[in-house]
Amino acid sequence: MRDFSYAQATSRADAIALAALPDTMVLAGGTELLNWTRIGIVEPARIVDITRIPGMEGVKALPNGGVRIGALTKLNDAAQHPLIRASYPVLSEAILKSASAQIRNLATVGGNPLQRVRCPYFRADEPTPCNKRAPGSGCGALHGFNEKHAIFGWTKDCVAVHPADPPVALAVLDADFITEDKNGGRRLAARKFNVLPGEDPTAHSVLHHGELIVGIEIGRPAPKSAYLKIRERESYEYATVSAAVALDLEGDVIRRARIALGSVAMQPWRLEETERRLAGQKLGSPAIEAAVDAGFADARPLSSNTYKIKLARNAALRTIELAARA
Amino acid sequence: MSKHQPTISRRDLMRNSAIAAAGAAVVPVDSAGAAGSTSKQFEALAMVHVEINGVDHQLELPPRVTLLDMLRERLQLTGTKKGCNRGECGACTVLLDGRRVNACLVLAVAAAGRKVTTIEGLSDGPRLHPVQQAFIDHDAFQCGFCTCGQIMSAVGCIAEGHTGSNAEIREWMSGNICRCSAYPQIAAAVEAAAREKA
Numbered sequence: 001m002r003d004f005s006y007a008q009a010t011s012r013a014d015a016i017a018l019a020a021l022p023d024t025m026v027l028a029g030g031t032e033l034l035n036w037t038r039i040g041i042v043e044p045a046r047i048v049d050i051t052r053i054p055g056m057e058g059v060k061a062l063p064n065g066g067v068r069i070g071a072l073t074k075l076n077d078a079a080q081h082p083l084i085r086a087s088y089p090v091l092s093e094a095i096l097k098s099a100s101a102q103i104r105n106l107a108t109v110g111g112n113p114l115q116r117v118r119c120p121y122f123r124a125d126e127p128t129p130c131n132k133r134a135p136g137s138g139c140g141a142l143h144g145f146n147e148k149h150a151i152f153g154w155t156k157d158c159v160a161v162h163p164a165d166p167p168v169a170l171a172v173l174d175a176d177f178i179t180e181d182k183n184g185g186r187r188l189a190a191r192k193f194n195v196l197p198g199e200d201p202t203a204h205s206v207l208h209h210g211e212l213i214v215g216i217e218i219g220r221p222a223p224k225s226a227y228l229k230i231r232e233r234e235s236y237e238y239a240t241v242s243a244a245v246a247l248d249l250e251g252d253v254i255r256r257a258r259i260a261l262g263s264v265a266m267q268p269w270r271l272e273e274t275e276r277r278l279a280g281q282k283l284g285s286p287a288i289e290a291a292v293d294a295g296f297a298d299a300r301p302l303s304s305n306t307y308k309i310k311l312a313r314n315a316a317l318r319t320i321e322l323a324a325r326a
Numbered sequence: 327m328s329k330h331q332p333t334i335s336r337r338d339l340m341r342n343s344a345i346a347a348a349g350a351a352v353v354p355v356d357s358a359g360a361a362g363s364t365s366k367q368f369e370a371l372a373m374v375h376v377e378i379n380g381v382d383h384q385l386e387l388p389p390r391v392t393l394l395d396m397l398r399e400r401l402q403l404t405g406t407k408k409g410c411n412r413g414e415c416g417a418c419t420v421l422l423d424g425r426r427v428n429a430c431l432v433l434a435v436a437a438a439g440r441k442v443t444t445i446e447g448l449s450d451g452p453r454l455h456p457v458q459q460a461f462i463d464h465d466a467f468q469c470g471f472c473t474c475g476q477i478m479s480a481v482g483c484i485a486e487g488h489t490g491s492n493a494e495i496r497e498w499m500s501g502n503i504c505r506c507s508a509y510p511q512i513a514a515a516v517e518a519a520a521r522e523k524a
Binding site for chain 2: 006007008029030034037099106234236
């Protein structure tokens with residue numbers, strides 16, 4: 001690990017000025033950054049700690065019926081907030097199925113989507129081919145260990161999946177990440193925040209150097225929503241696949257369905273064709289299964305993960321039922 | 327063990343090595359540390375004030391030192407264990423401002439001004455903390471390496487109120503791995519200690 005120098009930002013303006021310096025990284029929960037420095041994934045010269053900035057924590061109702069979560073809100077606090085529990089159960093469940101109780105006391109909702117891939121080639125202690133770790137070195141997983149890797153949106157240059165759970169819920173809720181930088185700031189759609197390898201196999205997210213996530217905004221409540229996480233252990237394990245569903249129902253007829261899959265691609269994967277076909281269908285009807293199948297038309301397995309297609313399909317079906325009963 | 331014994335224990339040997347290593351650390355100078363128009367300076371060596379188990383400490387540390395390494399290697403509070411050093415095992419669990427966290431995932435400098443409770447700070451003199459006693463009563467360990475982290479996590483879990491059922495305890499204690507697999511006894515100990523507190 002390279003030594004680094006350290007500063008505590010005392011305001012957002014302060015943080016933005018400091019984070020824009022070259023070779024500088026931002027510290028919030030630290031649950032990823034500290035491991036990156038240990039493995040050698042990053043070697044910043046400077047770290048700016050933003051955790052002491054006032055006013056960036058907490059959950060607030062918005063006048064439009066939505067909600068804003070401050071970027072420094074701890075995962076456990078966001079998930080257990082009464083407003084999130086009642087209005088966005090899919091988000092509360094996705095967060096509480098992430099990591100462990102201890103890690104959720106450190107990790108922040110703003111830092112969570114900046115988590116990097118869990119591909120063993122990316123996280124290797126010794127150099128292995130990985131275009132995200134060493135651009136141009138190739139993809140070790142393409143013909144290597146890839147049983148947990150992508151079934152959607154991969155290219156021969158990168159087959160990794162984004163591992164985080166909360167962004168899958170945020171994608172299904174059409175949430176936005178609100179950012180600030182020295183030029184102002186942006187509103188970034190959660191569903192397109194992480195970058196598919198077809199666009200850039202070396203990228204993790206669309207966030208620029210020096211740009212801070214300061215909050216997350218979610219639109220109107222989605223009480224009929226649910227998150228299902230399929231994994232090899234019952235707790236404290238990354239998803240093999242996950243599914244997030246938010247339904248608008250009229251009796252037992254689906255007026256609108258939103259479905260996203262997690263750990264199947266480099267970004268939360270919205271099943272747009274399925275969503276289109278589900279509108280107007282009755283819960284429990286055979287049309288539901290056909291609609292979900294249609295969403296998998298462009299699924300492509302790797303050498304060792306064909307099983308994930310069926311697993312993800314069945315997870316999507318089950319999560320529709322769970323959301324309807326929420 | 328007595329300091330008058332001529333033999334050197336493994337712990338003393340490791341403690342002295344750690345102090346020697348700390349003394350030999352080279353402190354880098356941040357050549358590009360000026361932060362433009364802001365008054366903030368990046369520090370290559372930070373003065374850390376932190377309250378541990380009710381006692382104020384002041385240490386000068388390179389920012390890369392974790393809370394875990396500060397506890398073990400600078401303050402000789404070796405009850406907090408270093409397992410994976412990557413936030414995967416929970417052996418280093420401590421309370422930070424009353425909330426359980428993995429000490430290996432916190433920079434010591436980022437804990438400045440906060441209150442830390444470690445396993446050494448739980449008992450009331452010779453009287454064990456109820457969670458410590460419950461672990462003994464329920465035989466909730468075998469090799470014991472994970473136990474300090476398990477107990478600190480259990481104290482946090484009980485304070486949070488996540489002890490409504492055995493399943494809830496198992497879920498909210500899942501951040502602490504026990505390779506001897508004493509999980510049924512650990513959950514029983516947490517359940518008993520939570521009941522006693524209620």
